[in-house]
């Protein structure tokens with residue numbers, strides 16, 4: 001209900017000059033679209049849960065530590081479209097935004113990330129739209145993760161609709177780094193001097209956590225080679 005109220009408040013802003021019926025219709029359409037995104041997100045989450053079960057039989061351990069899902073709020077959707085000077089409409093959301101529905105998969109080891117990504121994209125109902133490998137090519141600040149944009153069909157009463165979902169796969173160490181980095185810089189006006197100093201420290205931390213990932217993977221290989 002709280003979410004619905006936010007959507008209504010946001011829509012009121014863009015509903016200037018519209019009749020009450022038109023506004024009601026818009027709210028209902030946005031709610032429908034968000035429900036479709038939520039369904040697509042749940043489908044992807046379930047696919048990863050199924051893979052986790054199956055792969056745990058093969059490897060005798062779970063490749064997935066945790067799965068997080070999030071649906072972008074209508075406020076963030078509107079802000080993002082406005083920042084890009086794009087129209088705020090249902091068509092524009094579907095056409096221009098890839099990350100309304102997001103699934104984050106936290107993995108035990110780096111090679112689990114690639115194994116899970118491969119297992120997902122080879123499923124015949126999944127269309128891979130885009131892959132960004134920030135593990136092999138980290139961002140300048142040290143950010144690492146594998147990003148996929150996929151399309152998945154959701155089956156409605158009378159139609160099949162493809163919805164986009166952003167999937168982020170990362171290790172526990174990458175997740176810790178990204179969460180702390182996000183918390184440090186989020187909504188903060190840092191001076192140039194401070195930005196340079198923190199950039200150096202954050203980069204060092206990213207390198208250390210990557211080394212930790214590589215070492216843990218090596219330790220696992222040694223143990224699994226012995227058993």
Ligand code: 0O2
Pocket residue numbers: 098099132139141143147177178179181182
């Ligand atoms: P939130 O709240 O997590 O959704 P896009 O705007 O997504 O279409 P872009 O910038 O090419 O285009 O996307 P990219 O590089 O694939 O990154 C999108 C998301 O990855 C971000 O979403 C973050 O979740 C995460 N991310 C990317 N770079 C960084 C980074 O440097 N630090 C951290 N902590 N996270 C990062 P949002 O929309 O920014 O935020």
